[in-house]
Amino acid sequence: MLTIVATNLLRSRARTVFTAGGIAVGVATIVALLSFTQGLKDTAAGFVHLGGSDLGVFQANVSDPTASLLPEAMVGQLAAHPGVARATPLMLLVEGIRSDSSAIVFGAAPSGFFTGSLVVTAGSAARAAEQEALVGDRLAAQLHLRPGGVLAVKGRPYRIAGVYHSGILFEDSGAVLALAQAQRLSGHPGEETDVVVQLAPGTRAADAAASIERGFPGTQAITDPQQALRAGANGTLISKAILVIVVIALLVGAISVANTMAMSIMERRGELGLLSTVGWSPVRVASLILGEGIAVSMLGAALGLFVGVIGGSLLVGALGVSAYVSPSITAWGLGRALLVGVAIGVLGGIYPAWCVTRMTPLKALAGT
């Protein structure tokens, strides 16, 4: 049976290649999007734990967490909230650095634990009163920045006091200004994007988050990456869009296989009629068709996995988010894509296989 499946696929090489190619595109799309989503999750984890915090408090119901605005006065109240050990404000500036629009500029209180968690690897700490900035080591490497150089943020020049490393992708791909400087640049003096919180030992993050949300109506306390992804309308939109694209890829792949197999059956009616004539049961003939569908899908899926892994990186590069999203390929992600490939073969092969079982051998032989 496998020999016949293989020879049938080899017989129409161009068709097999194009069908497998179509499936490969679908599977590659799925792999790339899944790796992108996984990368987003990983990044979101860093976003939640900025400066080594346990949770971040944002304004609720905003389109994106970076669009959040909280009053600066909240910081002290949060620091005094039960279960909270320390709280520090952050002002996030997106697209502030023209030469790398994906880099985030953090406005942080110089005395806060966020700034304290940065390990200065070159130069010195920035002075709050001066027009000085610290740059993350990834950004420094990317833009060839060094202490003593100049970094333009929203068009204003800042002297680079030092280069830091924090171990969090978001932070290391961005820069840090004094909070007051960032507030001035954003046009929101006396406000911050979020307040990052470190909890007292023994306090459960989920309990503290619920308590903070009750105590500060209109805020959202984010404790895990999934929650961070869902926090803003944009994140939700991305997740749903990815799901829709995955479903569309599955359907397009299945229709492509069904179309190819149906055409193949029309062309090979005589051959299938012959198999039936020599005693092959309808189920066995249908299995042959289904087997061909699955084989071409597996071929496409294998190709798609390979292309998808490369495509994930290309997607991140094309979207200009490589600074804070690193595509992440997991075995489960690859497994799911492979399952989708098989599903495409089964779904696409079912209808043509069913058609075969409906043909009488005489009618099929008439097609020779």
Next chain:
Amino acid sequence: MSQATGAAVDVEGVRKSFGRISALREVSLRVNPGEAVVIAGRSGSGKSTLLSLIGGLDQPEAGRILIDGRPIWRDRHPARARREVVGFVFQRHLLLETLSAAANVEVPLLGAGVHRRERHRRALQLLEEVGLADRAEHLPSELSGGERQRVAVARALANRPRLLLADEPTGALDSATSERVLDLLFALREELGMTMLVVSYDPAVGARADRTVTLIDGQLRAAAQPSNRPALCAS
């Protein structure tokens, strides 16, 4: 090769039409086990239709067809009967072009679930029977017309059928090759004791058969024509 026992065929009041055209009208025919019968008639007289119905390739509208007393359409799909009882040879060889001669002979055995080694062994044995042992690994495109038809005969015999149905098996061959294929078919029939029904308008084929029946406009007019050969009943 082991000796098979020919199957008895009973066609009882069979009718079949295609649209408004009546292909067969109340056709009845009895073929004894081991008998070789030629179905003759003009083009469009219903010969091939009758053979197809006997082989379970299509269903009659009325009447019934019994093989060894059992209706061939007792199941929804008579694939099992075709697999276990019937062997087909067509005017065109209908070989799978991408498979070797041996693999083509193996196809019915694959449908019957015969193990790979046994399939190959039996295919080689059959190709030897039809004089093509040295052509086993050749593709159909590498064989002559007569050789392809001999592969088709070997394929028809793969499942050791008790009823061989041949639809103008020499229609596409030149006279010399036709002679060789007919020699082969009738020799195998003698050897295996199969019942054989051959559709042909060639008198040379009729001369080799036990009897000839003639279809005229879908009706079996000339029921029997005494043959110079005795019926071969393998029992």
